[in-house]
Amino acid sequence: MSDTPNIGFVRHEPIPPSAPPIQQAGMVKWMRENLFSNWINSILTILSIYFVAKIILASTPWMWNGVWTTSSLRECREVLQGTIGACWSVLAERWNQMLFGFKYPAEAYWRPTLAFVLLLVCIAPILFQKLPRNMLIFSAIYPFLAFWLIWGGTVLTPVVVALSLIAGYLAFVKMERLTGFATGLLSGVVAVALVLYLGSFVTAALPEFIALEPVASRDMGGFMLNLILGTVCVSLSIPLGIVLALGRQSNMPIIKGICVVFIEFIRGVPLITLLFVANVVLSYFFPPGTNLDLILRVIIMITLFSAAYIAEVIRGGLAALPRGQYEAADSLGLDYPQAMRLIILPQALKISIPGIVNVAVGLFKDTTLVSVISMFDLVGMIRGPISSSTAWTGIYWELYLFAILLFFVVCYGISQYSQWLERQLRTDHH
């Protein structure tokens, strides 16, 4: 083959690839595939873009022209002179009422704010397993700290409660090792009651010991009230929900019956009727002379309400565990409390966390219902004192947008966490 020298041209490297046709590359291809793949899609795309554009064009000038500095809606209208614009001044003037209610002392706003920031620190190690475990110590302290910060009074009250719980726990551990679970529980309860009883003398004797200015429950309001009701009721209802779920799974017919009737009754009625109960009926069931304030009665009813829903979620988690886990616990010779605490509940609760988070989000949204029984939460503040004040009557979009924003940020954040957690917990591959 050496006698082929007179070939004019031999290409030694391949031709560089030519660019794909303009319709098959980049932006155009993406739009052809995702926006205009057929005539129905094209119509939908154009309609949606028209719709979005219309909303943006209508709302942007309204938001942008907004007035921030006036002191009433009438002044807003004078400043705007008929042009389109929002009257954000209502937020500038009343933001504190919407966040803290209209009776919480203004010089104490730092207390609930600090409690809220610390709440984030408190739940971080519970939500994210990678954080250092000794942060959980702070989570255990937090409820007492938050109570002291928000309600004020002497620091001794939460300290005594905390001490009584510690004493109860120690008594429980000690007695459980000696005799068994039931007697351990009993002696724990006795220890708590004893320390509480003794401590009440101490708090009564020293009401000014490292005291913050006390704030009555009925002065709580605004978004703070929603947050208080949401966090307190969810955290109280989880233990109750676990007990109810275990009771419903139990093979003792009477205990199972009690739990089923309770759960189905609560799940069958709207929350608003339970709030009516808290408002007008519940005080009939307490011994004559007791005077529980409304917020406490509402907390009781909402806790019962969410406990029933959480019980159903946990029951789902218990049912999802393979039968072998129960049999393995039995074959190790563990008794029922041990099997539950060491084998079953850790796994069942792990499966149920996303469900519990969903219940928590729903419950947090439902705390707005307390405005119906004339408590001044965020929605109650907007409907009541702010909308009916002479300066701001007739204003609604600005106020409700603020409410939407607050609730959306919290609920969307929690639901995103729940989805992230579900991805983390998914151990199968597909």
Add this chain to the structure above:
Amino acid sequence: MSSTTQTGASKFSLSMLINDTRYRSTTFQVIALIGLIFAIGYLVSNLLSNLADAGLNISWRFFGETAGYDINQMPIEYNNQMSHGRASLVGAVNTLIVAFLACVSATILGVIAGVLRLSNNWVVSKLMAIYVEAFRNVPVLVWILIIFLVMSNILPQPREFRGDAAASSMWFDMVAFTNRGVYIPRLILEDLGWVVYAAFGLSIIGVFVFRRYARNLLFNTGRLIPTFLPSIAILILPTVLVYFALGSPIGLENPALKGFNFKGGLHLRLSLIALWFALAIYTGAFIAENVRAGIQAISHGQTEAAAALGMRPGRIMSLIILPQALRVIVPPLISQYLNITKNSSLAIAVGYMDITGTLGGITLNQTGRAIECILVLMLFYLVISLSISAIMNVYNNAMKLKER
């Protein structure tokens, strides 16, 4: 086990009640029962002594007494001289009306949004995602109040419809949107009007019979006959024929402006519309998520298998995916219906007179019989919830995968 057979009943000792598994569960149940009885007894004795202190008693007689208040939406005969019981009944019907309307529209909205969210159209699927997230994460009470306020502020007053150069006008002279509500025509039944209804009912049955015939034909002979257009024809044509054959026995009463307000026609109050829309849009977002999850739960292999058999995308959806997805979608869908019924009690926030507004609101305040009123109110919702869950159980058992 041998040790337990040796210890006979004669050697029974008290500690066995706790330590012997044969007796332990009985012991616990007896303890629980006694505790429950004591708790209930304690609460009831508190209740009785509190009632005695307040000079009250438990009595149901107020249900027969004159209510004395008006209800602004009366689907059944009512006036303020009728009893509290009748007023509660009106409220109950109003609850069922708004719950039914909201269930139907939430389902339509939710299915459309759920399917569109899976569409490969980027703009549409993102828009639906925004809709779902925005409405799911804000309390329904806020949406009810916003829709109510926006409608009552933006819609024109009835007097703006007056005069020759009116600021607002009715749609086709039939529908008027005002800030007091929406006025729509009302159907007026003349003598033979029921025949038209009967004809329509029969055509609905006819459609099912025809579809069954078409399916049997397909399964038995393999012949595929068109069903969509014939179904519509069967549904509409006989009714229209009967309607004109009988000389238009069903008339329309249009709303008309008389004085300061509209008269005639059907008046849908703003409170009803706000409640209906808010419940529908809010629950629609949840249903959209259920629909999406249901469709995504069907393994992609099913679609591919159907495509390998040569089916077209539309048929894959209707014959392969949807029947399987429905099994996943329907149970949460029904519990959303339950939520709508329970959330309809928020009517009280916009003044819609449902049972919470009549029995739990005005009747309670007028008579002061809080315990009785709230008990009946709870029982009403409980009966609805339990019947819906009974239906759901029947459905679940019917649709359960039959494993052999």
